[in-house]
Amino acid sequence: MTKKATGSKYAEDWVPVKGILNGMIQLESGEFVTGIKVEPKNIFILDYSEENSTIFNFRNFYNSIDYEFWLIVADRPVDISVYLSQLQVQYNNTQNNQIRKLIMQDIDKANLFMSTTADVVDTEYFILFKEKKIEIIQKRIQSLISNLASCGLNSQQVSNNDMRMLLDNFFNGAIETNFRSVMPDEI
Numbered sequence: 336m337t338k339k340a341t342g343s344k345y346a347e348d349w350v351p352v353k354g355i356l357n358g359m360i361q362l363e364s365g366e367f368v369t370g371i372k373v374e375p376k377n378i379f380i381l382d383y384s385e386e387n388s389t390i391f392n393f394r395n396f397y398n399s400i401d402y403e404f405w406l407i408v409a410d411r412p413v414d415i416s417v418y419l420s421q422l423q424v425q426y427n428n429t430q431n432n433q434i435r436k437l438i439m440q441d442i443d444k445a446n447l448f449m450s451t452t453a454d455v456v457d458t459e460y461f462i463l464f465k466e467k468k469i470e471i472i473q474k475r476i477q478s479l480i481s482n483l484a485s486c487g488l489n490s491q492q493v494s495n496n497d498m499r500m501l502l503d504n505f506f507n508g509a510i511e512t513n514f515r516s517v518m519p520d521e522i
Contacts, residue, residue, distance in 0.1 A: 351363040367466060367472060371491060373490045374488060376488055378390070402464060405461075407462075408461075410458055411459055461501065
C-alpha cells in the first residue's frame with residue numbers, strides 16, 4: 336500500500352476507501368460499510384388505519400436498531416428514452432382510441448418533463464452501517480430486510496453499483512466516474 340499524499344486537494348486522497356466488493360465498501364481500517372436499499376412506498380395513499388399502523392411499525396423498527404446506522408436518500412440519474420420508446424410502440428400497436436389517448440398523454444407528460452427538467456432522477460433510499468465482522472454484517476442485513484418486510488417494505492442488500500453511485504453522489508455531485516487501469520507511457 337502506498338502512503339497517501341498529505342495536503343492533497345483531492346478528497347479521494349484522504350478518504351480511507353480501499354475498495355468495493357460484494358456490496359461493501361472496504362475501508363483501510365478493516366471495517367466494511369454496507370447495508371440495504373429500500374424500495375419506496377407512498378404510505379399516504381393508504382387508508383388512515385393502515386397509514387398509522389405503518390408509521391407505528393416504522394417507529395418500532397427504528398427503535399430496534401441497536402447500532403450506529405445512516406439513512407441515505409440519493410438521486411440516481413435515469414434515462415427515460417427507453418420508456419418513451421416503449422410507449423410509442425404501445426401507441427402504434429393499440430387500436431382502441433381511448434387507450435391511444437391515455438398513452439399519448441403519458442408520452443406528452445414525459446416529453447414535457449424532460450424538456451423542463453435538466454436531469455431525470457430516481458430517488459433511492461438506503462440504510463447503511465459500518466462493521467468489521469462479516470458474520471455480523473450478514474445477520475444485520477437479514478434482520479433489516481425481514482424487519483422492513485414486517486413494515487410492508489421490500490428491500491435488498493446493496494450492490495457494488497449502489498455503493499459506487501453513493502460515492503459518486505457524495506464526491507462528484509452524481510456525475511458517474513469510470514475507474515480504469517492506467518498504464519504509464521514509459522516502462
